Amino acid sequence: MTDSITIRRPDDWHLHLRDGAMLDAVAPHSARQFARAIIMPNLTPPVTTIAAARAYRERILAAVGGPEAGFTPLMTCYLTDGTDPAEIARGHAEGVFTACKLYPAHATTNSAHGVTDIRALTGVLETLQRIGMPLLIHGEVTDKSIDIFDREAVFVERTLAPLTRDYPGLKIVLEHITTAEAAAFVTEADHPIAATITPQHLLINRNALFDGGLRPHAYCLPVLKRETHRLAVRKAAVSGSPRFFLGTDSAPHVVGAKESGCGCAGIFNAPFALEAYLGVFDAEGAIDRFEGFASEHGARFYGLPLNEGTVTLVRESVMVPERVGEGDMSVVPFLAGTDAGWRFAG
Secondary structure: OOOEEEEEOOEEEEEOOOOHHHHHHHHHHHHHHOOEEEEOOOOOOOOOOHHHHHHHHHHHHHHOOOHHHOOEEEEEEEOOOOOOHHHHHHHHHOOOEEEEEEOEOOOOOOOOOOEOOHHHHHHHHHHHHHHOOOEEEOOOOOOOOOOHHHHHHHHHHHHHHHHHHHOOOOOEEEOOOOOHHHHHHHHHOOOOEEEEEOOHHHHOOHHHHHOOOOOHHHOOOOOOOOHHHHHHHHHHHOOOOOOEEEOOOEOOOOHHHHOOOOOOOOOEOHHHHHHHHHHHHHHOOOHHHHHHHHHHHHHHHHOOOOOOOEEEEEEOOOEOOOOEOOHHHOEOEOOOOOEOOEEEOO
């Protein structure tokens, strides 16, 4: 049995850091573990311009203690029906935008300004394909006639398949996949496509939402699915395929925003993200593939250099606290009150 593991310093390819006091409270948890992170742009208002991305990047760096902290936020552009392709190309050329984020309008938190019809993005998609800039997709349809548990699978069929056909050179990351259909599509596609996978979609299924009562801290979007889907996504994660890599989708909300009449979607997993992922690879007998998933596949897909430093995790009993933060910034972390089974030793 492996009692410790040292890997190349990993990256988080899907992260919500929020803003203001919440940013200050949660950003250090990610900076402690990860060298880089793809930062989600769904603020209020969303990050749609070069100037907004630069300003947000500076606020993030300030929250983690400055550039000397060794954490690099990789900024993304929030796409709208009216996004200017020239702004994207200029932002990419100037090293501001690493990728663009496609939220179908009203699909998730702060997505009201998202895209209502992907055909509105023709100029943007052509530009992304031309300059080699990745398109990051929240892959769900928002048609209210479609069952919420089927929205990812329907998106794969209705939107993603035609998109890969029409833009054969467009680099795509299908984010936070939750279904067997998504895992199969990414595995089998003759296309430059990859997927991020969260710890929650590897560890729990939709039963967790109703375990002894309504559990708002297990509510995220895309919503948790059946056990068969969890197992399919888990198999993809530990497969060693370079098309699958770490993306926590850590999305903090204060306790009051979760435990309310209209609880917010999002799971805050940043404090014990690596421990949670490693527990999955350990249970599957795939520890030898963990470094690729956490530290290599994403960087190679994005065309970025691998990180130089290392981190070590030690097999040890570590209880996840019931709350992280104080007062108005108190957040319930993923796996609260359970034994993480591993300790991040730095």
